[in-house]
Amino acid sequence: MSQPANQFGDVPGTSPNSVALSIDGSEVTVPDGTTILEACGGKGCDIPTLCYGDTITPKNACRVCMVEVEGSRVLVPSCSRQVEADMVVHTRSERVDHARKMVLELLGSSVDLSLTEHVDDWYAEYGADPSRYGPDAATVAQPVKVDNDLYIRDYAKCILCYQCVDACGEQWQHSFVIDIAGRGFDARVSTENDVSLPDSACVYCGNCIQVCPTGALMFKSEYDMRQTGTWEPERQTTTDTICAFCGVGCNLTLHVQDNTIIKVSSPSDSPITHGNLCIKGRFGFQHAQNRPDSAG
Amino acid sequence: MDLKTRGVPPTDHERAAIDAVLGPQPERNLHDVSGGHQLRDRRHLLLPALHAVNDRVGWISQAAIDYIAERLDASPAEIYGVASFYALFSLTERPTHQIHVCIDLACRSNGGLVEADLPNGAHPSPCLGLCERAPAAYVTTAGETTLQVVAGHVTPVDIARWAGGDTPDPEPEPAAAVRQAGDESLVLLRRAGRIDPLDLDAYLADRGFAALERARQLGPQATIAAISGSGLTGRGGAGFPTGRKWDAVRTQPATPHYLVANADESEPGTFKDRVLIETDPFGLIESMCIAGHATGCEIGYVYLRGEYPRPLATLQQALDTCRRRGLLGGDTGFEITIVKGAGAYICGEETAIFNSIEGYRGEPRNKPPFPFQVGLFGQPTVVNNVETLMNVPSIILDGVQANRRLFCLSGAVVKPGIYEAQLGLTLGELIELAGGLRAGSVLQAVLLGGAAGGFAGPGDLDLVLDLESTRAAGLALGSGVVMVHDQHVDLVDQLKRIAAFFRDESCGQCVPCRVGTVRQEEAIDRLASSSDRSVDLALLSDIGQAMKDASICGLGQTAHSAIETAIVRLGVFS
Ligand SMILES: Cc1cc2nc3c(=O)[nH]c(=O)nc-3n(C[C@H](O)[C@H](O)[C@H](O)COP(=O)(O)O)c2cc1C
Ligand code: SF4
Ligand code: SF4
Ligand code: SF4
């Protein structure tokens, strides 16, 4: 078990604001306010996460990060539950493994997870078999929404992690273009009355694409290349630079294949952008590659 | 936020309905730039505004959404997200006259129609809280004066007639649901049928508002001590000690505090809160005043389910009377507001209710923080069921032990209705209280506690009905549902309906419940039609365990419990 307390500038066991707890039999001391997941090493540790992103307060809706806390009737979401003194946490128990396996199966049998990272490893680790719900299991399959030149929405891949909604709304962009509509299995990310993006208030900042963990939201350039079979990640490189459009100085990561920019992201740990950009930084890269031999 | 709407103005009807809730649209003043926050502070008016349009026009158009968006400075996508959460709102044009036919547990097993039999123009509804009059329906006609009526003992001929534009006959007297009416020993139902529910003088003559006066003399701490001493626990389903809840709110430093009376009553088979409000509305108001006094609240909300037109009218009238007579509002220091639900079982969950009142999607919140810390509008909040609150006056006045409960008897008994009984009687005795089984009926099963509860079998008549005994038996009293099924009831059909209920009512927020309820329904459908059952039974148990362990709220956590008891205790599918 890693001991991340120092990353908060806190000397384990001495700060009045630190909390001592037990995780899988090891004593751990972390600052007050730390989540169980952070106390276990954060994103990328052995606990799987899906709706937990780098820049969005997690909605804890996916329930794949569940852990067992002694004394609690139900499992608790490690991404959101804060540590408490003397908590006894088990990150791998029979109940925990069962819940993770089932969440993976329930999602895998209803959503296209082919572009979601780590999923195949987790299937193997937890013995998940999404095919056991049979060929008639209901899915969220639906046609891809291609209604503008900049990005597409393929909600057959959507796990309803709420990150795009929060990135577009309250947590970053404050445009509130999309929200969850409907209820239950019919719940979906939608504009009002499902109007197209050009008819909505979308400003094409692409901040929703940046946070989407499943490939449901994708640059049109990437989508087109995947459609034509020319998307080849092993031939792609990235270059970090600064956006030249205005004086804010946003960090950009240019994704390049065959000397052509194919998409733009921003480092989520950038103190300037936190991964967010505006339409110019995100999509205004064409001018950088207007070559004599290219038509536009 | 940059509002983008389509520039299509609302119709005159839509505008009038919305303005009636939000006030007339102010003149645009380009110099006034402080509008945003002021407008957004009115977000709690969203649900009433949506009701207003839906009631007036019958559905909610894009132009109406855009107009509300402008008026509240909320985005059209958010408003669409909220409106599409509720079953009673339509976002597509439809006739003004709508017939909602209950196809739920009590109705479908008592001669009611099922989904496939509904005629054109009628649509299926979950339990309407009229199970003592099963089968039931709810008929609405949108218009300048909207008409909303419920009806019981509905026949296919009635439904066809209403689909043609007719409306049902008036309901029977409220106290008709109380077969014990007039019994001297009643505490919770003691006014039912004895006094006119809307006659404040009769209420005052019957020791009305004496308990509030006594509570004021006692002060908050002693009042709460009395509640704790009575052993009162929540009647909404979870059974939490009421005194502890009140004290937790009372001692919170943050102000203001809020009180919410939970009258969402949507658990299939439950209709007690409807009867309490219809027969003793002043009793609820006084109880809320006491709760508000004890916990330091100046505002109480009654969250009333949308399909309860008569309780709404009764309570509104009783509140008006109290205000007029100086018992509420003004300088009394306490005011009560009714918020009408719009067809969503989940909004009865104690944190979903906050989101719904605040004008957001009725999704449960994460706990912790708990409602007593961070509740309605982010403030310390007490949420109590109506029946829980109705226990309060007699505790304060007479120091009684809170050992009486209401039971909702429906199904194959001679006299279905609400029964008040002392905890500790047996299931068999309770069924006898309701006149016993109908002639020719043989007991097959009893659903205790509703769809989120469990099935008892014919061998369980000696089961003692209290929290501990039912828990020990793997069952629960829940909201007091006692639905009696005789040999004619198709239990597999009941299980299919329970599965469909949870699938329909899941808010969709978390994976175990959103997808688990769908997979549960699929597995039950397969089990119902195949003989090779071991694979699906194992699947079902896997799904059930994950829903119980990993769902965010009580809906997902209990969505498998009744089905599990039917399989394990009754041997359905074996
Ligand atoms: C899905 C769901 C629906 C609920 N519906 C209701 C309801 O309609 N009325 C109610 O009083 N409690 C309902 N509850 C229970 C409430 O969450 C809460 O426990 C209760 O209102 C607290 O009041 P009490 O302590 O007086 O029982 C529901 C719970 C869940 C999980
Ligand atoms: S591109 Fe920006 S404005 Fe448009 S939906 Fe995504 S986050 Fe919202
Ligand atoms: S589109 Fe992507 S970011 Fe948005 S809810 Fe779905 S999976 Fe999450
Ligand atoms: S358990 Fe069901 S109803 Fe509750 S939050 Fe999860 S999806 Fe919503």
Ligand code: FES
């Ligand atoms: S009113 Fe139909 S089941 Fe309750």
